[in-house]
Amino acid sequence: MFRTTKRGKVCACSGLFLSRRRFMAAAAAAGAVGFIPAESVQPPPNPVFGLPFAGEPSLDGWSVKEWYGNTTFAYRMRQEFYRSGQGLHFGIDLTAHCGTPVLAIGEGVVREVDGPRRAWPHHLIVEHTGGVYSLYGHLHERSALRVGDRVGRGDQVGVSGDSATAQCEGSPHLHLEIRTNHLRSATNPVPWIEADWPAAPLGWTGAAFQVDLENPTRWQSIYDQPDVQFWGAPLNDYARPWP
Ligand SMILES: [Zn+2]
Structure with missing residues (x-):
C-alpha cells in the first residue's frame, strides 16, 4: 500500500x-x-555512554547476569516474560546487591518515573540526544528524581533492586535498556556502553545464545543481536532450536 x-x-x-x-x-x-517501519538509529562507532554502576565488574560487586538479545533463557521464557520483546531479552541484566547506587549512563532529561513501561517494582527513563533513551528497571525504591530533571553522566538516578521480591531474596539485578524510535524499539546496549564486556564475569541465566539450526551462526555474539520492535512478531520461534 x-x-x-x-x-x-x-x-x-x-x-x-x-x-x-x-x-x-x-x-x-x-x-x-x-x-510501521522503525526509525533507524545505528549504534555509534565508539561507545558514548558509561556504566550504570561505579567500579569494575567483579563477582562481589556487579556482573552480567543476562545479555541482551537471543539468549537461551529468553528463548525458554519467550511466551511468558519476553512476549512484548519479540521473544528476546530486550535489555542487559547486571547483578548487584540491593541498594547499590545506579548511575545515569549519559547526560539527559528524565522522561519517566514509574510510568507505564513498567519494570517492577520501580523504574526510570532518561532521554539523551539523538532520540536515544536509557531505561533503568527493577529499582528498589521510587527514584527521587522527577520528570524534566536534568542528569549528567554518572549522576545517581536510583538504587538497584530485585525483580522477584521486595526483600531482595529473589533475583537482585538492574535491567538496563537502550531504547530508540520514540521508546517503541530496544537496541543492544553493548556497543553503546564503554566497558570491557568480554571480560565481565557472567551469571547463570543468559550467558549463551539460542541457536536456530536453520541459520546457526545468526545472533551468536554479544555484539550481533537484533533490535526489538515492541509487540512485533516473535523473532525466535525456531522450528529446529538448539539446545
Ligand atoms: Zn532484564
Missing part, C-alpha cells in the same frame, strides 16, 4: 505524498501499526 521514495512515504493507492508523521497516523488508522 505504501512505497518509499526520496521524498518520503507515498501511498501507492492514490499517489498521495505523506510525511512520516501523516504516514504513521494513516497506518495506525488503517490498523497497520505493526507494519
